[in-house]
Amino acid sequence: MTAGSPGVFPWGPALLFCPADRPDRYAKAMERADAVILDLEDAVEPARRAAAREAIAASDLDPARVIVRVNRSGSDDQAADLAALALTPYSAVMLPKAERVSDLPALSGLDVIALCETAAGVRAAGELAAADGVVALMWGAEDLVASLGGTSSRRADGRYRDVALHARSEVLLAAGAAGTWAIDTVHLDIGDLAGLAAEAEDAVAVGFAASACIHPSQVETVRRAYLPDDEQVQEAVELLAAAEAAGGGVFRHRGRMVDGPVIAHARAVLRRATGTP
Structure with missing residues (x-):
């Protein structure tokens, strides 16, 4: 890739998270979204992760539309995640709490979306974006604020606080400088479709390739924002x-x-x- 020209984003604008321990939701998520992120990390209680891995290994989804969020680097959970992933045709992973290039060798041969959601991750966004195997960056507000010892990424009126906006811009700029894609983070207020629309429209305007969703009801709002009228x-x-x-x-x-x-x-x-x- 060359800086500023990463080509056509392969997954479409609306990426929907789906708990990996809920295989009953896999097909519906695939029907609703452009691509599905099967989540083995935050969406799954540690005690249920073994069952979630079995569900992924037994699934039969379109591999071109599946991303698996594995657990953070260096954890026993990630090693087990990757062992299960090796039994599938799925080749795209999201790495949570990515903070350094040395987190990446275990994911060799996979297309990696590096999730910059800690202070260290945001500061390392440029290095991560340029690393072999990394095809996109995403940012996250809540884990970022937690890593700083804070309590809220948004003001009372729903607008992001300055530190979150700074992180969003840093990740977008790092991806653009490396010639790869940036994915905007989730909108946690599921009922606030107007707020989601405003954020997705802004994401399009500044160059994000996609926005992540946490509920199927958010998908069409994101798609409308990304599709020019x-x-x-x-x-x-x-x-x-x-x-x-x-x-x-x-x-x-x-x-x-x-x-x-x-x-x-x-x-x-x-x-x-x-x-x-």
């Missing part, structure tokens, strides 16, 4: 046609100055609309 597509088509007619350089279109970055924005709209590079 007809007006946006038409505006992008007209702008690119005007750029071609102008023959290069800066020009004026509908009262607005257009140069290289603005043309790149229009091309990004069409890539999201068509799912092609």
